Amino acid sequence: MLSDSEAAELLSFLTPSTRPDVKGQATEYLLGLSGHRCLSFFLSFFVPFFRDGCRFLRSKPDLLAALFALTSDPSIAVVKDSYHIFINLSADETLHQVLLTDVKILPVLLKSLMDPEYLFSDQICTILSNMTRHEKTCKSVFKELQEDIGLAKLVEIFCTEGYNKKAKLHYLGPLLSNLTQLPEARNYILDKDRCVVQRLLPFTQYEASAVRRGGVIGTLRNCCFDYVHHEWLLSDAVDILPFLLLPLAGPEELSEEENEGLPVDLQYLPEDKKREEDPDIRKMLLETLLLLTATKAGRQVLKEKNVYPVIRELHRWEKDVHVAAACEKLVQVLIGDEPEQGMENLMEVEIPEDVEQKLQEADIKEQHQLEEERRKQEEEERKSSDAERTDREQESGLIK
Amino acid sequence: MASSALQDDSDDGMDEFMDKFKTERYKNAFSENNWEEEFNKVPMFMKTAPEEIDPQKYPELACLQAIIHDEDRTPEEQAKSLKDEGNAFFKEKNYQKAILAYTAGLNKKCSDEDLNVVLLTNRAAANFHLGNMRSALNDAAAANKIKPDHAKALIRGAQCCIELQNFSEAIKWCDEGLKLLPTEKRLQELRAAADKHKRAAERDARKAKAKEKKLYGEKEALLAAIKDRGIKLLHSTKPCKRGSNSEDEDEDEGCSAGMAQLSLDGLSSQEVTGAQVFRDEQGSLHWPVLFLYPEHQQSDFISAFCESNCFLDHLAVMFGEEPPPWDTDRKYNPQNLQLYFEDEEKETLYQVNPEMSLLQVLQHKRFFVKAGTPSFIVLVSGSSFLKQFLTGKKIQGL
Numbered sequence: 001m002l003s004d005s006e007a008a009e010l011l012s013f014l015t016p017s018t019r020p021d022v023k024g025q026a027t028e029y030l031l032g033l034s035g036h037r038c039l040s041f042f043l044s045f046f047v048p049f050f051r052d053g054c055r056f057l058r059s060k061p062d063l064l065a066a067l068f069a070l071t072s073d074p075s076i077a078v079v080k081d082s083y084h085i086f087i088n089l090s091a092d093e094t095l096h097q098v099l100l101t102d103v104k105i106l107p108v109l110l111k112s113l114m115d116p117e118y119l120f121s122d123q124i125c126t127i128l129s130n131m132t133r134h135e136k137t138c139k140s141v142f143k144e145l146q147e148d149i150g151l152a153k154l155v156e157i158f159c160t161e162g163y164n165k166k167a168k169l170h171y172l173g174p175l176l177s178n179l180t181q182l183p184e185a186r187n188y189i190l191d192k193d194r195c196v197v198q199r200l201l202p203f204t205q206y207e208a209s210a211v212r213r214g215g216v217i218g219t220l221r222n223c224c225f226d227y228v229h230h231e232w233l234l235s236d237a238v239d240i241l242p243f244l245l246l247p248l249a250g251p252e253e254l255s256e257e258e259n260e261g262l263p264v265d266l267q268y269l270p271e272d273k274k275r276e277e278d279p280d281i282r283k284m285l286l287e288t289l290l291l292l293t294a295t296k297a298g299r300q301v302l303k304e305k306n307v308y309p310v311i312r313e314l315h316r317w318e319k320d321v322h323v324a325a326a327c328e329k330l331v332q333v334l335i336g337d338e339p340e341q342g343m344e345n346l347m348e349v350e351i352p353e354d355v356e357q358k359l360q361e362a363d364i365k366e367q368h369q370l371e372e373e374r375r376k377q378e379e380e381e382r383k384s385s386d387a388e389r390t391d392r393e394q395e396s397g398l399i400k
Numbered sequence: 401m402a403s404s405a406l407q408d409d410s411d412d413g414m415d416e417f418m419d420k421f422k423t424e425r426y427k428n429a430f431s432e433n434n435w436e437e438e439f440n441k442v443p444m445f446m447k448t449a450p451e452e453i454d455p456q457k458y459p460e461l462a463c464l465q466a467i468i469h470d471e472d473r474t475p476e477e478q479a480k481s482l483k484d485e486g487n488a489f490f491k492e493k494n495y496q497k498a499i500l501a502y503t504a505g506l507n508k509k510c511s512d513e514d515l516n517v518v519l520l521t522n523r524a525a526a527n528f529h530l531g532n533m534r535s536a537l538n539d540a541a542a543a544n545k546i547k548p549d550h551a552k553a554l555i556r557g558a559q560c561c562i563e564l565q566n567f568s569e570a571i572k573w574c575d576e577g578l579k580l581l582p583t584e585k586r587l588q589e590l591r592a593a594a595d596k597h598k599r600a601a602e603r604d605a606r607k608a609k610a611k612e613k614k615l616y617g618e619k620e621a622l623l624a625a626i627k628d629r630g631i632k633l634l635h636s637t638k639p640c641k642r643g644s645n646s647e648d649e650d651e652d653e654g655c656s657a658g659m660a661q662l663s664l665d666g667l668s669s670q671e672v673t674g675a676q677v678f679r680d681e682q683g684s685l686h687w688p689v690l691f692l693y694p695e696h697q698q699s700d701f702i703s704a705f706c707e708s709n710c711f712l713d714h715l716a717v718m719f720g721e722e723p724p725p726w727d728t729d730r731k732y733n734p735q736n737l738q739l740y741f742e743d744e745e746k747e748t749l750y751q752v753n754p755e756m757s758l759l760q761v762l763q764h765k766r767f768f769v770k771a772g773t774p775s776f777i778v779l780v781s782g783s784s785f786l787k788q789f790l791t792g793k794k795i796q797g798l
Contacts, residue, residue, distance in 0.1 A: 156579065193583045195591060199575070237592055242599070265599050268606035 054092045061102035064089075068103050076119070083123035090130035096137040106144045113157070114149060116164050125171035132178035142182055151179070151188050152196070159199045173203075173215015180222035189219065190229045192237075197223065201243040204285075210278050217284045220244070224291040227347050230298045241301070242266060244285050245310050247276035252313045261306035279320040286311075286326035293333045296344040308334045321373045325366070448492075475510035482508070483519055486526075495526040502526065517543045521552045528556060533563045549580040551587075558590045567598035622679055629685070629759065634768035675703045677772060684708060687758065690775035691718070695785040696726045707759035711739055711776075715754060731780050738786065740777040741767060748794040752776065
């Protein structure tokens with residue numbers, strides 16, 4: 001697999017101070033073993049703990065290519081370890097460019113992803129998700145993707161239940177979410193002449209995976225940054241609102257009047273209705289709803305569809321301080337007065353510089369306060385669980 | 401003007417034929433009276449096709465038909481003609497005939513798959529317009545199998561599913577179709593419609609369930625209230641069975657199961673009244689009560705007798721001012737009435753003190769509420785009828 005010189009180079013890096021003759025023997029030994037496996041082992045151990053390792057590899061595209069070839073090794077154990085390494089490597093932003101351009105991992109990965117029998121599709125999804133986190137590589141990935149299988153196919157695979165019997169493909173969710181930081185990707189998802197975003201909506205309540213749920217909701221939130229699409233998103237053609245509200249709605253009974261005005265999906269919810277349990281996801285949902293209030297038309301729809309009572313009940317139930325703050329922001333818009341003429345589109349309002357400064361300072365201050373509160377909350381929780389532990393330890397006669 | 405040489409070249413007999421017109425009269429002309437009818441018989445000018453093509457009356461049509469359905473033509477040609485025939489019927493909204501034509505076309509089993517797809521989709525359309533949704537769906541599915549990207553088949557399939565109220569299937573049809581034809585507007589619209597219907601249907605199901613639960617809860621509370629008071633409901637069909645539900649249950653459990661069952665026939669009175677015992681806001685029960693006057697074969701019905709009221713209260717109202725019309729002897733006064741209830745099983749009459757409350761009487765260990773309506777016999781003290789009535793019967797005081 002590796003040439004002698006490559007192996008030597010690698011070894012010299014791994015064991016810089018070893019005597020040359022020992023190194024020679026070590027190399028022989030290494031290559032003598034069913035070599036690939038222990039090589040993978042070395043690296044998987046190595047890379048996460050030493051950033052230097054990554055820096056080293058960045059300048060060695062051939063090594064990386066050789067390693068990548070191991071993902072096609074006949075031995076499943078080798079493939080598994082190789083993927084493990086590449087997941088870690090792909091987490092390092094500095095390696096993205098070389099992986100894409102020199103090692104050319106994308107076409108190979110996408111081809112395997114398409115295969116419904118491929119055993120390591122989940123690993124591929126994680127790698128792709130890592131590679132699209134930052135805008136620069138994300139752009140390159142998207143470009144290559146569109147020239148390859150295309151975003152359409154990705155969405156289709158994602159939305160097809162049981163596409164791959166051996167892999168869950170949940171990490172396609174965060175991948176989509178990352179891709180939609182690009183306007184090109186958003187425009188594709190929001191294409192009026194196709195049926196793309198509609199197929200994603202049911203997943204806002206996908207119980208089996210918070211990763212998938214979060215990915216989809218992140219995607220929807222990103223898509224709502226472009227307010228030109230709001231009217232269409234809120235119309236019957238997409239009807240995004242119920243899908244954003246359902247995870248936030250609880251079993252509490254609302255008055256008849258409030259119930260009647262709700263979207264159909266939120267009426268007569270059963271007594272055992274549970275809210276979204278991940279606070280970060282709840283926050284994302286609220287942020288998306290807040291984005292939809294940017295235009296006058298959007299505000300109108302949300303007011304008419306009785307969004308306020310749902311958020312009111314959520315706020316009563318909410319324990320997380322950050323999410324509660326997001327609730328309050330949304331409620332303020334929902335029950336506040338309409339802005340003056342000329343300011344109806346909150347996204348287009350011109351904020352004078354000094355006001356902008358003050359707002360930023362206020363924001364930072366608020367963040368600090370919320371952090372304080374949360375830290376206090378965690379402290380208390382730790383104290384009480386510590387107390388429990390000490391009690392238990394005392395009981396069992398163990399005292400540290 | 402042509403030269404004489406050319407004139408000689410023309411068909412033999414043609415000149416003669418033409419010359420005839422100059423001398424002979426035109427035969428078989430349309431008459432002034434029936435020229436419209438005549439016109440309608442000529443194939444070229446027919447407005448509608450006749451139901452039956454009688455070769456005597458319509459020789460030209462019969463001829464055409466023979467040509468079209470000539471067995472010597474290839475299956476493809478025949479199928480195509482049948483398709484055209486079907487389409488013609490379809491335009492006239494004669495869907496039954498259209499279906500026959502399309503079926504005949506399909507039965508030719510020709511090798512032109514595109515044609516077969518069209519025959520199937522058209523037949524699906526005809527079935528759809530007749531309301532035969534299942535047949536239409538089958539045809540659409542068959543067409544879809546041959547040609548998965550045939551838009552009309554996909555659209556028709558989705559439409560049929562929607563009509564059959566199978567909205568999940570409809571969405572599946574649309575999604576499959578949109579995979580191959582991502583920009584097909586009709587499919588997108590149908591998908592949105594099906595999705596909307598589906599979610600509305602889910603809401604309706606939740607609503608019905610909530611309502612049922614509420615009603616059930618109310619019924620349970622009512623039965624529990626009755627049971628708590630120790631009042632026994634009589635049911636004729638299913639006696640209280642021990643061990644009817646689980647292994648170790650006490651008599652109470654079995655009885656409550658029986659009570660729940662009989663709640664349908666035990667509480668609702670089969671009488672014309674339709675009244676039923678109910679709980680008021682304070683938790684008191686109000687019963688429909690029957691007063692029977694065997695002397696005069698009469699009865700009185702109180703639709704809501706509050707359990708805490710005593711009999712005298714009602715008797716005072718019923719007999720206080722005016723005696724009832726059937727009381728010819730005017731002897732039914734509140735003070736001289738005797739009340740009894742009957743224990744059918746033991747064939748015993750129990751006398752009721754009118755100053756007791758309804759609840760007290762209902763709680764008597766031998767009182768069984770029949771058909772959800774407690775009933776009481778009313779007799780006049782000291783009357784000969786009373787003596788007669790009570791003769792030979794077992795009597796007990798409360």
